[in-house]
Amino acid sequence: MLRSVRNETELTMLLAFLKNRKCPFSVEITDGRRRSVSQNKLQRLWLLEIAEQLGDQTPEEVRGYCKLTLGVPILRAENDEFREKYDAVLKALSYQSKVAIMMEPLNLPVTRVMTVDQKSRYLDGIHRHFSEQGLALTDPTM
DSSP, rough: OOOOOOOOHHHHHHHHHHSOOOSOOOOOOOOOBOOOOHHHHHHHHHHHHHHHHHHHSOOOHHHHHHHIIIIIHHHHHOOHHHHHHHHHHTSOOOOHHHHHHTTTTTTOOSGOBBHHHHHHHHHHHHHHHHHHHHOOOTTTTO
16 A cells, blocks of 8 residues: 655544554655656656657657666665565566566556656656657646
């Protein structure tokens, strides 16, 4: 179960929920908020724009590439549990297998587990990577 706490009311509700749980159980707390809806919308827009401009990849293939080459390094550096599991199960696989695991139908959680800050750096990486290749992506500040 994943639960975000953004204010005192949500904290009070979480404490009540935990108080009523039977022991034993485990709890993991991560600083920061989970990625935002606006970040998700921008990512989807950019994936469409990138696929259209490249012409030889679907948005899902671009998404798989971005998750593997830009998202996984962020999580491996900052999420011990992700790094341990990724390294044990996926690290030795071929590049093609890893990209396939990032895409539907398997869709390994990468951006889903990012905080807002991590997702911002991930989106910055997408923008930088593809802009350096001459692709034009929508500027979210315009």
